Amino acid sequence: EVQLLESGGGLVQRGGSLRLSCAASGFTFSSDAMTWVRQAPGKGLEWVSMIIGSGGATYYAHSVKGRFTISRDNSKNTLYLQMNSLRSEDTAVYYCAKAASGWYPDYWGQGILVTVSS
Amino acid sequence: QSVLTQPPSASGTPGQRVTISCSGSNSNIGSSTVNWYQHLPGTAPKLLIYSNTQRPSGVPDRFSGSKSGTSASLAISGLQSEDEADYYCAAWDGSLNGLIFGGGTKLTVL
Numbered sequence: 001e002v003q004l005l006e007s008g009g010g011l012v013q014r015g016g017s018l019r020l021s022c023a024a025s026g027f028t029f030s031s032d033a034m035t036w037v038r039q040a041p042g043k044g045l046e047w048v049s050m051i052i053g054s055g056g057a058t059y060y061a062h063s064v065k066g067r068f069t070i071s072r073d074n075s076k077n078t079l080y081l082q083m084n085s086l087r088s089e090d091t092a093v094y095y096c097a098k099a100a101s102g103w104y105p106d107y108w109g110q111g112i113l114v115t116v117s118s
Numbered sequence: 119q120s121v122l123t124q125p126p127s128a129s130g131t132p133g134q135r136v137t138i139s140c141s142g143s144n145s146n147i148g149s150s151t152v153n154w155y156q157h158l159p160g161t162a163p164k165l166l167i168y169s170n171t172q173r174p175s176g177v178p179d180r181f182s183g184s185k186s187g188t189s190a191s192l193a194i195s196g197l198q199s200e201d202e203a204d205y206y207c208a209a210w211d212g213s214l215n216g217l218i219f220g221g222g223t224k225l226t227v228l
Contacts, residue, residue, distance in 0.1 A: 035217070037163075044120065044222035045155070045163065045206050061216055095162065102169065103210060104153040104217065108162040 002026040004096045004109035011115045016086050022079040022096030022109060030054070030074040033099035036081050038092035039111075046092075049081065050099060064090075086116045121146060122207055122220035129226040135195040138223045140207030142188050146218055150210040152190040154183055157204045157222075166205075167192060194225075202227045 008020040022034070036048040049070040050059045058070050069082040079096055093113050097105030123141040130136040140152065154167040165174050167183035170190065182193045190209075194201055207220040 037219075044204075045157070045208075045219045047208075047217040047219060050217070059216055062214070097163075100168065102151055102153075104151075104165075104168060104208060105155075105163075106165050106168070106174070108164075110162050 002098060002107040004098065004107060006094065006096050006109045006112035009094065009112035009114045011117060012086055014086060014088060014116055014118045016116075017082070017084045018086065018114060020081040020083070020094055020096075020112065020114070022081075024077045024079065024096075024098070027098065027107075029072075029077040033103055034070075034072060034079045035097045035099050035103075035105050036070065036079075037095045037097055037105060037108075038090075038114075039095070040089070040092040043092075048094070050103065051079070083114070086114075088116050088118050090114065091116045120221040121211060121214070121218045122209065124205075124207060124220035124223045126221065127224045127226065129228055130194075130197045131228045132197055132199065134197045135193060136197055136225065137194075138192045138205050138207075138225070140190045140192070140220050142190075142209060142218075144188060145213040146188075146209045146211040147185065147190055148188040149212055152183065152185050153208045154181075154192045155206045155208065156201075157206065159204075163206070197227055199227045201225060 035050040093111040096109040098107040100106040155163045157163040170185040
């Protein structure tokens with residue numbers, strides 16, 4: 001059974017930094033791309049970033065490019081999202097998701113809340 | 119404003135058939151496959167349809183997807199109260215080089 005467990009969320013001041021982690025189990029972690037998707041309060045789903053299985057290629061939404069960095073440690077089956085220069089509009093529930101071969105999310109974590117205060 | 123356009127709301131009575139549309143462009147739906155997700159507040163989104171028409175194991179055959187040109191649709195037949203949720207379409211956009219979601223459709227079962 002695929003399991004994804006996010007951690008590291010919380011309250012941070014505007015301009016601050018936070019690192020999210022996602023512990024994965026139930027599949028061959030190094031074989032699959034992984035993504036982060038977020039949902040701001042009262043808004044829809046927004047794709048944030050993706051990293052391929054080897055970690056050799058990364059992709060970002062325009063809204064976070066240059067501020068967020070996605071990475072993975074395949075020896076620890078863990079995905080990360082380093083978030084710098086946080087803005088109020090980054091306030092959201094962040095979901096970690098495994099990506100299928102077509103790069104769309106097929107399994108999702110329960111999500112973790114990040115709140116950026118001004 | 120989302121790149122993929124969905125109606126903000128839809129509704130139906132138990133047993134009815136409801137369709138939700140998703141309109142895009144040549145850089146996304148027109149050149150990629152469409153996926154659909156069901157999302158209940160406070161829970162993890164669930165993959166309903168992938169590759170335009172395919173259902174993951176465990177998804178009832180009441181749910182079906184279709185795609186034509188730069189548009190796609192999700193159909194739910196035999197509507198049940200448990201289907202009340204938010205539904206999102208998603209597709210890879212070659213111009214943006216990223217995955218894009220529709221704005222979401224809130225389905226109400228009357």
